[in-house]
Amino acid sequence: xxxxxxxxxxxxxxxxxxxxxxxxxxxxxxxxxxxxxxxxxxxxxxxxxxxxxxxxxxxxxxxxxxxxxxxxxxxxxxxxxxxxxxxxxxxxxxxxxxxxxxxxxxxxxxxxxxxxxxxxxxxxxxxxxxxxxxxxxxxxxxxxxxxxxxxxxxxxxxxxxxxxxxxxxxxxxxxxxxxxxxxxxxxxxxxxxxxxxxxxxxxxxxxxxxxxxxxxxxxxxxxxxxxxxxxxxxxxxxxxxxxxxxxxxxxxxxxxxxxxxxxxxxxxxxxxxxxxxxxxxxxxxxxxxxxxxxxxxxxxxxxxxxxxxxxxxxxxxxxxxxxxxxxxxxxxxxxxxxxxxxxxxxxxxxxxxxxxxxxxxxxxxxxxxxxxxxxxxxxxxxxxxxxxxxxxxxxxxxxxxxxxxxxxxxxxxxxxxxxxxxxxxxxxxxxxxxxxxxxxxxxxxxxxxxxxxxxxxxxxxxxxxxxxxxxxxxxxxxxxxxxxx
Numbered sequence: 384x385x386x387x388x389x390x391x392x393x394x395x396x397x398x399x400x401x402x403x404x405x406x407x408x409x410x411x412x413x414x415x416x417x418x419x420x421x422x423x424x425x426x427x428x429x430x431x432x433x434x435x436x437x438x439x440x441x442x443x444x445x446x447x448x449x450x451x452x453x454x455x456x457x458x459x460x461x462x463x464x465x466x467x468x469x470x471x472x473x474x475x476x477x478x479x480x481x482x483x484x485x486x487x488x489x490x491x492x493x494x495x496x497x498x499x500x501x502x503x504x505x506x507x508x509x510x511x512x513x514x515x516x517x518x519x520x521x522x523x524x525x526x527x528x529x530x531x532x533x534x535x536x537x538x539x540x541x542x543x544x545x546x547x548x549x550x551x552x553x554x555x556x557x558x559x560x561x562x563x564x565x566x567x568x569x570x571x572x573x574x575x576x577x578x579x580x581x582x583x584x585x586x587x588x589x590x591x592x593x594x595x596x597x598x599x600x601x602x603x604x605x606x607x608x609x610x611x612x613x614x615x616x617x618x619x620x621x622x623x624x625x626x627x628x629x630x631x632x633x634x635x636x637x638x639x640x641x642x643x644x645x646x647x648x649x650x651x652x653x654x655x656x657x658x659x660x661x662x663x664x665x666x667x668x669x670x671x672x673x674x675x676x677x678x679x680x681x682x683x684x685x686x687x688x689x690x691x692x693x694x695x696x697x698x699x700x701x702x703x704x705x706x707x708x709x710x711x712x713x714x715x716x717x718x719x720x721x722x723x724x725x726x727x728x729x730x731x732x733x734x735x736x737x738x739x740x741x742x743x744x745x746x747x748x749x750x751x752x753x754x755x756x757x758x759x760x761x762x763x764x765x766x767x768x769x770x771x772x773x774x775x776x777x778x779x780x781x782x783x784x785x786x787x788x789x790x791x792x793x794x795x796x797x798x799x800x801x802x803x804x805x806x807x808x809x810x811x812x813x814x815x816x817x818x819x820x821x822x823x824x825x826x827x828x829x830x831x832x833x834x835x836x837x838x839x840x841x842x843x844x845x846x847x848x849x850x851x852x853x854x855x856x857x858x859x860x861x862x863x864x865x866x867x868x
Contacts (some may be wrong), residue, residue: 384558390440395429396491401426401447405709406548424837429489446710448553460487460642462737462830463498469834470501470849493543501646532651536658537730539643544730546707547662549640553633554666561628565670568693572621575628579609583631587624589613592785599783602627614783618695620663629663632843654681662705668694669702675713678703682809684832685776685798686760700798705730714804719744719797720780728794736773736799737830744841745828745835750797753777757793762810764802765826768836773824775799776810 402412409427413420416437425431441447461480463663463804464487486495557563561578564570579585587609595601595612600623602609609627611620629637641656669692681687688699697720704712717736720729725743732738744750749763757779766772777797803809815824829835832844 392433393429394433395427396422398433398441398634399427400544401441401445404544404546404548405445416440424612459835460491460494460498460737462739462834463502464494466739466834467498467501473697479687492774499538532648532654535646535648535651536655537657539645539655540658541734542643542645544707544734545705547640548708549636549658550633550659551671552667553636554629554663555670557628557667560672563667563820565673568617568621571668571693572617572624579624579628583607585609585627587611589620594654599623600626602867603679614785616690616783617691618668618698619783621668621693622698624662625667626660629667630660632642633663634660665698665702665705668692668698671706671708672711674702675706675711678706678713679807682807684809688743691760696778697779700796701729701731703798714800714807716798716800718799720794721750721797722792722794724740725751735801739830739834743831745831746844747826747840748775748797748828749826750775750777750795753779753795754793754796760810762814763826764814764816764821764824765799765828768827768829772821773799774805774808774811774814818829 386626402409405412407415410420411424413423416423417440418437422431426433426437461483464483465480467473468476468483505757506507517756558565561582563578564574576587579587585607588611590610590612592612592614595610598610599612599615599619600610609624611623615623635660637656641652641659643655646652646655674688674692676692677688683703685696685699686696689696692699694702700716700718703713704716704718705716706854715735717738718729719738720733721727721744725746730738738744748765749761753759753761758776762778763775763777764772765775775797776799777795778795780796782792782794798810802816805814805816814820827835827837827840829840833847835843835847837843
C-alpha cells in the first residue's frame with residue numbers, strides 16, 4: 384500500500400497578505416519567485432498549492448520566516464464571527480466554533496466581508512431604534528446610517544497588520560535628505576525645525592495657551608508658521624513638527640496608501656489619512672531599525688526606550704506594535720488605551736489579542752489597577768476562555784491640562800504579548816511561569832462580557848449574547864446572571 388500522501392499546502396490568503404504588506408504587485412513577486420504571474424494568481428486563489436521549492440524561494444528572496452505562513456485564523460476575526468453567529472437571526476444555523484474556524488481559514492476575505500456586513504446591519508438596527516425612540520419623544524435625529532469612521536479605520540489598520548513599508552521608506556528618505564539627526568532627542572527636534580525652515584521656509588513658534596484658544600497645533604499657511612501650544616510636552620512638540628514635515632513631503636504618498644475599499648465615507652477616509660500621517664510622524668521620530676535594535680537589547684523596557692528616544696511611554700508603546708517588517712520583526716504586541724470608565728480610545732490588536740468590535744474590555748484585567756498607582760508599571764498574566772495566555776503591562780499616561788478649569792485627563796496604556804514571548808520581555812523577570820506558578824497567578828479574563836462564555840464570573844455586567852439566560856426565582860448565586868452556553 385502506498386504511503387499516505389503529504390497534505391498539500393494551500394496558503395493563498397497568507398501569500399496575498401504578505402505580498403500586499405511589502406507593496407508588491409503580482410508581477411513583481413512572481414519575478415522574485417521565478418514563476419509566472421498567472422501561476423501566482425492561482426496560488427493566491429488557493430487553486431494551486433504552495434510547493435516546498437516556492438516556500439524556499441520566498442524565504443530567500445524576501446527573508447520571510449516561513450512559520451508565519453502557517454494556516455490559522457486571526458483571533459480577532461474569530462471573536463467577530465462568534466458575535467455574528469450569536470445573532471438571533473443566525474442562531475438556528477447552529478454554527479460551531481470549528482465551523483467558524485474552517486470558514487475563517489479557508490475563506491478569509493469572505494469572512495471579513497461577512498463580519499463587516501453584520502456590523503453594518505447591527506449599526507443600522509441600533510441607529511433605527513434610537514431614531515424611533517427619539518421620534519417618539521419628539522426629539523430631532525440625524526439621518527446618517529454610515530459605519531463608524533473609527534471602526535473602519537481600525538479595520539484598515541488591522542488588514543495591514545499595523546505596518547506600512549511605504550511610509551517607513553518615506554520616513555527614512557525624509558531624514559536622509561534633510562540631514563535629520565536621530566542620535567539625540569533634542570538634536571532631532573532642532574534638525575526638524577531647521578529642515579522646515581531651510582526646505583519650506585516655515586518657522587516654528589511656541590505660543591501661549593490663551594492665544595492658541597484650545598488648539599495644540601495650527602499651521603498658518605499664509606504666514607508660513609507652525610504654531611505649537613505651550614501645553615505640549617517636549618516629545619509632543621517633536622511629534623507635531625515631524626507630522627508637518629511628513630505632511631508636506633509625503634502627503635501624496637499617504638493619500639495613495641489611504642485608498643482602501645473598507646472605507647465607506649469621506650469621514651472614514653479623512654480619519655485614515657490622519658492616522659497614516661501620525662504613523663509617518665512616529666516613524667520619523669522613532670527610526671525602525673534603531674528602535675528594534677534598542678528594543679531587543681533592552682528587552683522591551685518601554686521607560687528606558689522612551690528616555691533614549693525622547694519619546695513618551697505611549698509613543699514607544701504604539702511604535703512597538705508597528706515592528707512587523709518582513710524579515711525584521713519585533714515581538715508581536717497589542718496595545719490599548721482606556722479611561723476610568725473603560726472606554727477604549729485606542730486599540731491595536733495586531734492579530735494577537737481578539738478585541739471585540741463593540742463594548743469595553745474585561746473588568747478583571749489588571750489593566751485598570753494602574754489607576755491606583757500612577758506612573759508605575761503593572762504586570763499581569765491573563766488567560767482567555769479559549770486558552771490563549773498573555774503577559775501584559777499597564778501604566779498611566781496623562782493628556783495635558785488646559786488650566787484650572789480643564790484639568791489633565793489620566794488614562795492607562797496597556798501593552799501585551801502572547802505568553803510564549805515572556806522570555807523576551809524584561810517585565811517577565813521574577814514571574815513564576817511554571818504550570819504551578821501560573822495556576823496561582825493567572826488572571827482569567829474575557830474579551831468583554833457580551834462575548835465571554837465564563838459561567839462563574841461574579842464581575843459579569845451583562846449576560847453573553849451566545850448564552851441562553853436562565854431565570855430561577857428560588858436561587859441566587861454569586862454571579863449576577865445564570866445561563867447555558
